[in-house]
Amino acid sequence: MLKTIKEIFRTGDATVKYPFAPIERPPYARGKPEHDVAACIACAACAVACPPNAIQMKVDPKGGTITWSINYGRCVFCGRCEEVCPTKAIKLSEEFELAVMDKNDLEETCTYPLQRCSECGTYFASAKEVDYAVRILRQGEDDDEKQRAAASATICPKCKQKADAYRAKRRSALMGVQQ
């Protein structure tokens, strides 16, 4: 009897105090993905990588916006979004208390403006993404090709294709004159 009581005192209390005291989380424990609205460029890399489609992007071509959304109820906390994010805007935090009473509370959305094409005026990509790409291309590089790419960043792919076609036509016409 005395031996048992001694053993009980020796082992102590194994039960954690949670929820009355905060619980210790190991480093790199994967919790709620925190989205940094300012750092996000709405490039949709996370939406492509997300295995259960918890992160989705919706484009509104009339309103000129792109909406990033996450459903924490569908998230499997794999961290792929964190891995692929080019600006490190999404990071799996220590937060794990995600239970809700209303399903609507599991969703989070963030809307970003789209960039208009400088030639035809249609929306074609996230404005922040274009701006970010231009700033990276201009950064200390005097590579001629890169500067040209930066200058033509606000032109949509269709207009670029058209311009290329016209240039090819002009070139072939010139060649014909020479012949």
Place this chain on the structure above:
Amino acid sequence: MIIDHKVPERLQFQLDQKTLDESVTKAKLALLNDIKRSVYLYRCDLGGCNGCEIEIFASITPVFDVERFGIKNTPSPRHADIMVYTGAVTRAMRMPGIRAYEGAPDPKLIVAYGACGCTGGIFHDNYCVWGGADKLFPVDVYIPGCPPSPAQTIYGFAMALGLLGQKLHHTDIVEEPGVQAPLAYEDIPYKVRVTLERDARLYSGYCYGADLSDEFMKTIEAGSTNVMASVNELIARQQDPRKAEVFSKLRDDLVKMTVSSEQEAKDLKNALELIVASNRNVAAAQAAGELPNGSSEKLAATLQIPDELKAGIAGQAVESEGK
């Protein structure tokens, strides 16, 4: 990327969702507000992977011990106060789920457990999945997670019993046009930055590699006067030999990319030898009358030789011709 099922609603099978009578709703609210007894929990798996079951049983172990709140697992829905539905609701498990629901006495709390139980999770667009317990039953608490850890489980049950409040809320943020995303490590050339990050990810995995390259580039930025010294100091500071190895590999990359004076001299010497050899060939060709005069200048221009070197090349060429 954008999943939109374009099948019209009249062609989809519509589940008849269970609804609650007014008296049952009232009784349930009373139960939610003020439970003064132990609650019995019945766990119903509607086509999950058993990860959620393992976590539920982990939470009744001595470490997490939900039984201290009076929550007890029961083998029959007839004794249950809380019904815990795990797993994406599959076509085959719909009827057993409804039978368990009908078997439990009113008022009962319904908990959708895990990513699958909440929304269908990773199986949400599977052909045989209805997607979430809320398609069938009036759910009170959603506990997301894949699987939810015991701490998350305790939090969810505590919320169901009214001990804790809800933390997560729906947010809609609209960003104004003209906001710029910050550029990280602007002082480091783009090519160096990309190479360091790519190599760090190659050496130690995608997630940790990014962390290590971040630490490395922060050190580079901080040691703007003597980069190599601060990088060496970073490597010496590491307790973990794996981290030290990755950092020293990154330092080698950095040395390769930033040309030191020795390296520069070596490269110039190599270039010079090449040019001298080609000059000799050109001179030989000129002597034989195969090339017009002045082509050696053109060659030098195409090779982009710095001006101060040209004199040296000419001198060497003369020397070699003299020999």
